[in-house]
Amino acid sequence: MAAKDTVAFLQLKNVSKGFGPSKDRTEVLADINLDVERGEFVAIVGYSGAGKTTLINLMAGLSTPDTGKILLDGKPITGPGADRGLIFQNYSLLPWMTAFDNIFLAVDQTYADWDRDKKTAHVERYLEMVNLAAARDKKPAELSGGMKQRVAVARALATEPQVLLMDEPLGALDALTRATIQDEIARIWAETRKTVVLITNDVDEGILLADRIIPLSMGPGATLGPAVDVSIPRPRDRKAMNHDARFKLVRNRVIEYLLGPGRRSGEPQAQGTASVAVRTDTVAA
Amino acid sequence: MKKKLHFDVATYALPLLGSLIILAIWAVSSATWSKNLPSPSKTWEVSRPFIVAPFEKRGELDQGIGRFAWYSLWLVAKGYTLALLIGTPLGFLLGRSKLFAKGLDPIIQVLRPVSPLAWLPLGLVLFEKSQPAALFTIAICAMWPTVLNTALGVRSIPQDYLNVAKVLQLSPAKTFFKVLLPAALPYMFTGFRLSLGIAWLVIVAVEMLTGSPGVGGFLWQEYNSLIYEHIILCILTIGLVGFVLDRLMSMVETRLRAS
Numbered sequence: 177m178a179a180k181d182t183v184a185f186l187q188l189k190n191v192s193k194g195f196g197p198s199k200d201r202t203e204v205l206a207d208i209n210l211d212v213e214r215g216e217f218v219a220i221v222g223y224s225g226a227g228k229t230t231l232i233n234l235m236a237g238l239s240t241p242d243t244g245k246i247l248l249d250g251k252p253i254t255g256p257g258a259d260r261g262l263i264f265q266n267y268s269l270l271p272w273m274t275a276f277d278n279i280f281l282a283v284d285q286t287y288a289d290w291d292r293d294k295k296t297a298h299v300e301r302y303l304e305m306v307n308l309a310a311a312r313d314k315k316p317a318e319l320s321g322g323m324k325q326r327v328a329v330a331r332a333l334a335t336e337p338q339v340l341l342m343d344e345p346l347g348a349l350d351a352l353t354r355a356t357i358q359d360e361i362a363r364i365w366a367e368t369r370k371t372v373v374l375i376t377n378d379v380d381e382g383i384l385l386a387d388r389i390i391p392l393s394m395g396p397g398a399t400l401g402p403a404v405d406v407s408i409p410r411p412r413d414r415k416a417m418n419h420d421a422r423f424k425l426v427r428n429r430v431i432e433y434l435l436g437p438g439r440r441s442g443e444p445q446a447q448g449t450a451s452v453a454v455r456t457d458t459v460a461a
Numbered sequence: 462m463k464k465k466l467h468f469d470v471a472t473y474a475l476p477l478l479g480s481l482i483i484l485a486i487w488a489v490s491s492a493t494w495s496k497n498l499p500s501p502s503k504t505w506e507v508s509r510p511f512i513v514a515p516f517e518k519r520g521e522l523d524q525g526i527g528r529f530a531w532y533s534l535w536l537v538a539k540g541y542t543l544a545l546l547i548g549t550p551l552g553f554l555l556g557r558s559k560l561f562a563k564g565l566d567p568i569i570q571v572l573r574p575v576s577p578l579a580w581l582p583l584g585l586v587l588f589e590k591s592q593p594a595a596l597f598t599i600a601i602c603a604m605w606p607t608v609l610n611t612a613l614g615v616r617s618i619p620q621d622y623l624n625v626a627k628v629l630q631l632s633p634a635k636t637f638f639k640v641l642l643p644a645a646l647p648y649m650f651t652g653f654r655l656s657l658g659i660a661w662l663v664i665v666a667v668e669m670l671t672g673s674p675g676v677g678g679f680l681w682q683e684y685n686s687l688i689y690e691h692i693i694l695c696i697l698t699i700g701l702v703g704f705v706l707d708r709l710m711s712m713v714e715t716r717l718r719a720s
Contacts, residue, residue: 236628255627256630258630260628266621268621268622270625272644281631281635285635335629
């Protein structure tokens, strides 16, 4: 990574995190170092179960690292805060509240001193931003997966955080809905220029949306690989992805790391890993 | 059309048939081996004034069955409210704190199966009057399903919802009213319904032992006065009221689960 004159906006320094009692403890993340600049869109791409959610929970302040430090704007993160918005993997909307109320709950807390009309107008503005004005009074059970995720996006954006953390936000959606919401995220990011950390298992999603893609190696003891810059101008055309050389280059570099050095972590290999290795060897032979 | 007709036969005709069979067994029993058991027609005859004027008060011990049921319901309502007021917070504590749950669970398991007949004398010793002793007995017998189901409901709240509360930095009060309570409510209501059933079960025993006016008290008094017809009247009334209470609660419960 190029040396910067100023300190990065979001910094992770030698962060590690494990779970379980000391005897049979699993090291999930080891030696994570990451600098995210203000206004930058970073995608972290990694294997399922590698510890992606653990990593984003650390940044969100839902858990604390065992070692190392996480700094936002130079100040250590000690817990959840209004400066960071989190979009959960499974939407996590409260099912007994309407779309409006789910977002209102967040706005009501963050802007406690506003009057009710102002809060309502604010919520409605964000519902419109994600094209859900019509679903204002629907409960999550009446919404499709894509609509639910839009509400979750609006909820996270409505508190106007400085950093938006997304934990595989589109993982549960079908391919077409996924594409639509990817485009929406790209548009909203262009409008708001938030600092974003997107966690995903989809390399193409990272290429479409991010300034920089950082692969996360396979666990246990997962760590970040070398960053790949995505210097393709926006808006990016998803139809060009299959033949544009720049897309291919980025994709190959990320995948090369994930299948190469990123697949072998420092720790003894898990059962599942071994079976994958055997399969690849067979193909190679 | 035919299907619909079939459905009606199953829901109305079969229970009617069942009741007729029971009536027949009853009538035969009273006519043959149990001479003390009043026949169905005799029971109806003697009970009639209590049913046709259910809320009439002719004297302290001579009142319509509706009036007696009302006294019992009122006592149950008070004892049940007490059970919920104690049981719900206790359930929340059990559900939220592992330490609390570990310490209290064995005690609950031991106290839960104790009969109301055993609690009432202790209530009389503690409070010296029959009314508070009755409330104590109803509350302590009826609260366990509320305690256990509330605890289960609180324990079953998905971690995701708790994370939402944390990430949005909701205040403890908001976390409670906007997240914990609505998430646990369906479970809690199952507990409330079961608790009400027990409270109604306990009332008869309590009234018998304390001599309070009500269906149970009336039943015991009429047994002592050798008016056996009224025992059957009371049993049917108790069953019917219990059935209606349970129906009402499960209607609310279904609505809660649906939303």
